[in-house]
Amino acid sequence: MTKPGDGGPRPRGMWWREGAITAVAFALCLLGGALAVDDKSLTPPPVAAYLIAVVCCAVLPARHRTPLAAMAATTACGMLVAPLDLLLSPPIVAPAVIVAYSLAVRTERRAAGAALLTSAALLVASNLVVTFGTLSWQDASRIATVAAFPLVAGILGHSTQNRRAYLAAMEERARRAEETRESEARRSVAEERLRIARELHDLVAHQITLANAQATVAAHLFDTRPEQTRTSLKELVETTADALDELRATVGLLRQTGDAAAPAEPAPGLSRLPTLLESFRRAGLEVAVHQDGTSRPLPPGLDLTAYRIVQEALTNVTKHAGTGSARVRFTWNHDRVTITVTDDGRGARTSPTGAPDRPPGYGLIGMRERATAVGGHLTAGRRPEGGFLVSTELPLPPAKDTTRRAGGTVAVEGRTATAEAGDAP
Secondary structure, eight states, X not given: OOOTTSSSOOOHHHHHHHHHHHHHHHHHHHHHHHOOTTXXXXXXXXXXXXXXXXXXXXXXXXXXXXXXXXXXXXXXXXXXXXXXXXXXXXXXXXXXXXXXXXXXXXXXXXXXXXXXXXXXXXXXXXXXXXXXXXXXXXXXXXXXXXXXXXXXXXXXXXXXXXXXXXXXXXXXXXXXXXXXXXXXXXHXXXXXXXXXXXXXXXXXXXXXXXXXXXXXXXXXXXXXXXXXXXXXXXXXXXXXXXXXXXHHHHHHHHHOSSOOSSOOOOOOXXXXXXXXXXXXXXXXXXXXXXXXXXXOXXXXXXXXXXXXXXXXXXXXXXXXXXXXXXXXXXXXXXXXXXXXXXEOOOOOOBOTTSOBOOOOOSHHHHHHHHHHHTTOEEEEEEOTTSSEXXXXXXXXXXXXTTOEEOOSEEEEXXXXXXXXXXXXX
C-alpha cells in the first residue's frame, strides 16, 4: 500500500473518501455562494459561485502531491469572492480549510505556518479592499472567522503530523528493539554453545585420552605382563567410570529447563590438581609441579580457567609428545600468575602400538579462548631444545591477607616435588 502524497496508485477506499470530501466541499461552496447580507431566505447560487466551487474542488485531489500549489489555487479563488459580489463566509472557503489541513500534515512546520498566514492575510486583504469604508462590526467578525478557519485547520494538521511522527518513531524503536533482542539472543546462544563445547571438549578429551592410553598399554603388555595388564584394565575401568559420571553431570545440566533446586557441584579448580595429576600417572605420565612466589586463592572463574589449561596441556602431552614426563610451573606475582607446561617429547604422532594418532583438534584454540575470556593470554609452540611449551599469563585480583607462602611440598603422582624458585622448568 502506498502512502498518501507519494504520487503512486491509491487504494479503492481512498478514492471513495476523496469523492466524499470533494462532494461535501462543493456543497459548502455553493451554500456560501447562496448567502447574502441581510437576506432572510436563501437564493439559488449565482454562476460565480459555481465557478469558484468547481475550480476549488478540482484542485482538492492534488493537495496530497502538491499541497502548496493547491493552497495557492484555493486562496486565489477565495480572493475572487468579494470582487465577484459574493459573501466571504466560512462555507465558501471550505476547500481552502481542507487544503490547509493537508498542507500542515505534509509540510514542514515553518513552511506550512508561513503559507497559512499568507493565505489568511490575502483573504482578509482582498475583502477589505472591496469593502473599504463600508466595513461594519458584523463584517469584521465574519472576516476574522474566515481568516481563523484555515489557521485552526493548520494547527489540527500539525497535531496530526506530530502524532504520526510519534507513532512512526515508536514503531521504529520497537522494530530496532526486536532486532536487538534477536541479535542479543543469537549472540548469547553462540557464546553458550562455545562455552559448552569447551567444557565437553576438555572433559571428553582428558578422560578419553587417558582411557586410550591405558587400553593401549594393556594391549601392548597383554602377553608379556599379565599382572600389569590387569592393573591397566582396572585403571581403565575407573577412568571410564569417572568419564561417565562427568558426562552424566554435564548432560544433566544441559537438560535442565530452569534454575537448579539445589546448588550444583563446584567447578573444578587448582585444589583438585593432585587428583588430576594422579589420573595422568595412571596413564603413564609423570608430572612434576614447581611453584615460585606466593600463591593465593583464585576467583572461581579464574580458578577453573587455570585448571582447564593445565588439564588440556597435559592431555596434549599424553596424546602427542611421545614422552613419559612433563613439568608444570606456577609463577606467582602481585598482579598475575604464569602457568607453564613443558615436556621433552619428540612430538610423535603415533601411539605406542604404531597406529597413527588423530589429527590435532581444538585444544590450543580452547585454551587461548579461556585465557582471553579472563583477560590473559596464552602462547604455545616447540622449544629450541626440544619438546613443547604451553605458557599462559592470567591476571590476579588484589592480594588479600589470606595469602600463603608456596614454600612447602606438593604431592605429585605418589612422590614429592619441592617448590624451589630456581628450578628449571
